[in-house]
Amino acid sequence: MADASAAPSLLPHAVLQDRLVRAGGPPVPVLPALRTLLPGGLRAGSVVGLDGSGSASLGVALVAGASTGVDAEPGGGTNGWCAVVGVPEFGVLSACGMGADPRRLLLVDDPAERWPDVVAALVEAVSLVLVRPPERPTPAAVRRLTALARKHGSVLALTGPATQTWPGVRLRLAVTESRWEGLGDGHGVLGGRRAQVVAHGHDSPGAGRREWLWLPNAAGRIEPAEAPRARASGRPVLEVVRPRRVS
Amino acid sequence: MSRVLVVWCPDWPATAVGIEASTPGVVVSDSRVVACTSAARSEGVRRGMRVRDAQRRCPDLLVRTRDPDAEGRMFLAVAAAVSEVTPRVEVVRPGLCAVPARGPATFYGGEEAARVLLQDAVVEAGFDCGVGVADGLFAAELAARVEGGLVVPPGGAAAFLAPYPMSVLDRPELTDLLDRLGIRTLGAFAALPAGHVAGRFGADGALAHRLARGEPPRPVAPSAASADLTVRADFDPPAQAEEVTFAAKRLAGELHESLAEHGRDCVRLSVEIGLADGHVLQRLWRHDGALSALAVAERVRWQLSAWRTDAPGHDEDAVWGGVVWLELTPDQLVPAVGSQDALWGHSGVDERVSRATDRIQALLGHGGVTRPVLVDGRGPGEQVIKVPVGDLPPGEIPDGPWPGRVPAPAPAVVPPAPLPAAVTAPDGAEVRVSARCAVSGPPAHITIGEAPPDAVTAWTGPWPVAERWWEPERARRRARFQVTTAGGAAYLLAVEGGRWHVEAAYE
Numbered sequence: 177m178a179d180a181s182a183a184p185s186l187l188p189h190a191v192l193q194d195r196l197v198r199a200g201g202p203p204v205p206v207l208p209a210l211r212t213l214l215p216g217g218l219r220a221g222s223v224v225g226l227d228g229s230g231s232a233s234l235g236v237a238l239v240a241g242a243s244t245g246v247d248a249e250p251g252g253g254t255n256g257w258c259a260v261v262g263v264p265e266f267g268v269l270s271a272c273g274m275g276a277d278p279r280r281l282l283l284v285d286d287p288a289e290r291w292p293d294v295v296a297a298l299v300e301a302v303s304l305v306l307v308r309p310p311e312r313p314t315p316a317a318v319r320r321l322t323a324l325a326r327k328h329g330s331v332l333a334l335t336g337p338a339t340q341t342w343p344g345v346r347l348r349l350a351v352t353e354s355r356w357e358g359l360g361d362g363h364g365v366l367g368g369r370r371a372q373v374v375a376h377g378h379d380s381p382g383a384g385r386r387e388w389l390w391l392p393n394a395a396g397r398i399e400p401a402e403a404p405r406a407r408a409s410g411r412p413v414l415e416v417v418r419p420r421r422v423s
Numbered sequence: 424m425s426r427v428l429v430v431w432c433p434d435w436p437a438t439a440v441g442i443e444a445s446t447p448g449v450v451v452s453d454s455r456v457v458a459c460t461s462a463a464r465s466e467g468v469r470r471g472m473r474v475r476d477a478q479r480r481c482p483d484l485l486v487r488t489r490d491p492d493a494e495g496r497m498f499l500a501v502a503a504a505v506s507e508v509t510p511r512v513e514v515v516r517p518g519l520c521a522v523p524a525r526g527p528a529t530f531y532g533g534e535e536a537a538r539v540l541l542q543d544a545v546v547e548a549g550f551d552c553g554v555g556v557a558d559g560l561f562a563a564e565l566a567a568r569v570e571g572g573l574v575v576p577p578g579g580a581a582a583f584l585a586p587y588p589m590s591v592l593d594r595p596e597l598t599d600l601l602d603r604l605g606i607r608t609l610g611a612f613a614a615l616p617a618g619h620v621a622g623r624f625g626a627d628g629a630l631a632h633r634l635a636r637g638e639p640p641r642p643v644a645p646s647a648a649s650a651d652l653t654v655r656a657d658f659d660p661p662a663q664a665e666e667v668t669f670a671a672k673r674l675a676g677e678l679h680e681s682l683a684e685h686g687r688d689c690v691r692l693s694v695e696i697g698l699a700d701g702h703v704l705q706r707l708w709r710h711d712g713a714l715s716a717l718a719v720a721e722r723v724r725w726q727l728s729a730w731r732t733d734a735p736g737h738d739e740d741a742v743w744g745g746v747v748w749l750e751l752t753p754d755q756l757v758p759a760v761g762s763q764d765a766l767w768g769h770s771g772v773d774e775r776v777s778r779a780t781d782r783i784q785a786l787l788g789h790g791g792v793t794r795p796v797l798v799d800g801r802g803p804g805e806q807v808i809k810v811p812v813g814d815l816p817p818g819e820i821p822d823g824p825w826p827g828r829v830p831a832p833a834p835a836v837v838p839p840a841p842l843p844a845a846v847t848a849p850d851g852a853e854v855r856v857s858a859r860c861a862v863s864g865p866p867a868h869i870t871i872g873e874a875p876p877d878a879v880t881a882w883t884g885p886w887p888v889a890e891r892w893w894e895p896e897r898a899r900r901r902a903r904f905q906v907t908t909a910g911g912a913a914y915l916l917a918v919e920g921g922r923w924h925v926e927a928a929y930e
Binding site: 268356360369 | 791865928
C-alpha cells in the first residue's frame with residue numbers, strides 16, 4: 177500500500193488492484209454451512225491443514241466453497257479457480273454436488289517430485305490449491321510455497337501426513353465424530369453423515385469452534401445439523417411444540 | 424482464375440483406422456457413422472446414420488472409433504507421394520490435398536496427363552484415390568469425387584456444378600431453407616442475383632453463392648506483407664516433439680494477433696520445422712476459416728509424428744536428433760470478414776490460469792494438468808472424464824438412461840483404479856454373490872489392501888449392473904454394495920467375477 181501512495185498517478189488501475197490484493201486481499205469464500213465455523217471465509221494467503229478421517233470431504237468442501245458464488249464479486253484474488261495437486265482420488269462429482277463449478281477446476285494428479293514447482297505456478301493463478309505434499313517436504317519448498325501463497329493471496333489447503341509437520345499452519349480443520357445414516361442390515365441407501373467439525377489453531381477467526389454438520393446430506397450438499405441425541409431406545413423423543421397462532 | 428488439381432482419398436477416416444475398402448466397415452464418432460467403406464455403402468450404410476441402424480442393414484459390419492491423429496499422420500504419406508510428382512502440395516484436410524495445376528500440366532504435357540500420373544503415383548503408394556482438375560478448389564474436389572476423377576475444362580466449373588444438390592455446400596441451415604424455397608441444385612442457387620443473396624443470407628451466404636457459381640470463395644489478396652508476419656521459435660538445445668507442440672501453440676497465438684492487427688485472415692499456413700541433422704520438414708496446410716492455435720499445434724504434431732514414423736530404416740532418435748527451429752508463415756492472406764470469437768472467449772480460461780497451466784504442461788507434459796468434464800454414467804468414477812487443458816472434451820459422450828446408477832451423495836474419494844479388498848461373512852468365509860444376486864452371507868468384516876480388518880456395522884446391496892452385455896469382449900457384470908464400518912468409514916464396494924474392490928470411499 178505504501179508503494180501505491182508513492183506514485184499514485186502513474187499506476188494503472190490493474191496494478192493498484194493487484195497490490196491491494198496482495199496486501200491482504202479479499203478472503204476466499206466458503207460454503208454457507210461452514211460460515212459459522214469459519215466466519216468471513218478463509219483468510220487470503222493462509223495455509224489450512226486438513227487432518228484425519230473426513231479430511232477428504234473437508235477438502236472437497238473447501239474447493240466447492242472457493243469455486244462457488246464468485247460471479248457476484250469479479251476480479252480480485254478470488255477468481256474462483258481451484259486446483260488439486262497430487263490427489264488423484266479427489267471426488268470431482270462430490271465437489272460438484274456441493275456446488276463446485278467443474279469448469280474452474282484444474283487437476284494435477286501426478287506431479288511426482290515437481291510438486292513444489294507445480295504448486296508455485298498454481299498459487300499465482302488460482303484462489304485455492306488443495307495439495308497433498310509428500311511425507312517430508314523440504315524446508316525450502318515449505319518456506320517458498322508459504323511465502324508465495326501469502327504474496328498472491330491464495331489459500332493453500334494441505335492434506336496427507338505432511339500436514340502435521342508443516343510450520344505456519346494457522347488453521348486446522350478436522351472431523352472428530354461422525355456417523356453415517358441410512359444403511360441397515362442388508363437394506364437402505366447411504367443417506368448422509370452427521371459429523372462434528374472442529375476448527376482449531378491460533379490467530380484464526382474460527383479458532384476453537386465446533387459445529388455439527390451434514391457432511392454431506394442425502395442430496396450431497398453440506399448443511400448445518402443438530403447434534404445427534406443419545407439414542408437409547410431408538411425411538412424419537414417427543415417434544416412439546418408451541419401451538420401456532422393462526423391469524 | 425487458377426486451375427487446381429485435387430487428390431481426394433475416398434473414405435479416409437476408414438482407411439486411417441485400417442479398414443480395407445473391400446470389407447464392410449464404418450468409422451463412428453458420437454455413435455454416428457462418419458465414414459464407411461464402399462462395401463458397407465453397397466449394403467445401404469450411409470454417413471450420419473446411427474451405428475445401430477447401420478448394423479441392422481449390415482450385421483457383420485466392422486465398427487471402429489474415429490482417430491483424427493492417425494488420419495493426419497497417415498495422410499502425410501499421400502502428400503509425400505504427391506510431392507514426388509509435383510511440389511507445393513497443400514493439405515486441405517486429412518483425405519484431401521490440392522496442387523496448383525498449371526505447373527504439372529505444362530511439365531507433363533496436359534492436365535489429363537498430369538491427372539493420370541498423379542493418380543498412379545498415389546495408388547502406387549498404396550492408397551485409393553480420385554484426382555480432379557477444375558477452376559478453384561471446390562469444383563476440383565467434386566471433380567475428384569466423380570468416378571475415377573475428371574478434368575473440368577477452364578470456364579466450365581459453373582456448368583459442371585449446376586446439377587449437384589445443395590447439400591455439397593455443407594451448410595445444412597442454408598440448404599434446408601433454400602430447399603423450402605424450391606431451390607434444390609447449385610445451378611438454381613447460382614442463378615439467383617448475387618446482391619439479393621448477400622442481402623438475405625449475409626457474408627456466409629454470399630460465400631456459398633460464389634462457390635456455386637464456380638468462383639473462388641474469397642478473392643486471394645496478393646499481399647506483399649506476408650513476409651513480416653512469419654513467426655519463428657528457435658530451440659537450444661534441440662527440442663522434442665512435445666515442447667515443439669507447445670511452442671507451436673504459442674507461435675500460432677502470436678500469428679493470430681498480428682494477423683488481426685493487419686485485418687487479415689490466413690487461408691494457407693506454411694509450417695517449416697528444422698531438424699538438428701539439417702532436414703527441413705515443410706508442409707502447407709489449407710483451411711478456410713482461421714486455424715485456431717490448437718489446430719495449428721495439432722498439425723505441427725502430425726507433421727512431426729509422420730516424419731518419425733516414416734524415416735525409413737533408421738533408428739528413431741539417431742536421425743531425428745530434435746528440432747532446432749520452427750517457423751509458421753501465413754501463405755495466402757485474405758481480408759478478414761469478421762468471424763467474431765465468442766464474447767467470453769472459447770475456453771473460458773482466464774489469462775493468469777492459462778499461464779500457470781502452460782508452465783505446468785512444460786514441466787509435466789501435455790497430460791499433466793487436466794480439467795474435469797462431467798458426463799453421465801453409473802459409477803462415480805465413470806461420471807468424470809479428465810481432459811488435458813487445451814484439448815477439447817471427447818465428442819462421444821454416452822447418454823442414458825442409467826439403470827443401476829449409484830445414488831447421491833457422491834463419494835469424496837474415488838481412487839483412479841479400484842482397490843482390491845476382501846469381504847468376509849461372520850463365519851470367516853468370503854462373501855459370494857450368485858448369478859441370481861443371492862448373497863452367501865452378510866458382510867461382517869472388510870479388509871482393504873494391507874490394512875487390518877474393519878468390522879462392518881451396516882450394509883446394503885447387492886445392486887447388480889450388467890454393462891455392454893451385447894458386446895462380449897467389453898461386457899461387465901458387477902454387483903455393488905454400500906457398507907459402513909466400525910471405524911466410521913463408508914465404502915462403495917463392487918464384486919466382479921468373485922473379486923471384491925473398493926470403488927470409492929465416502930470419507
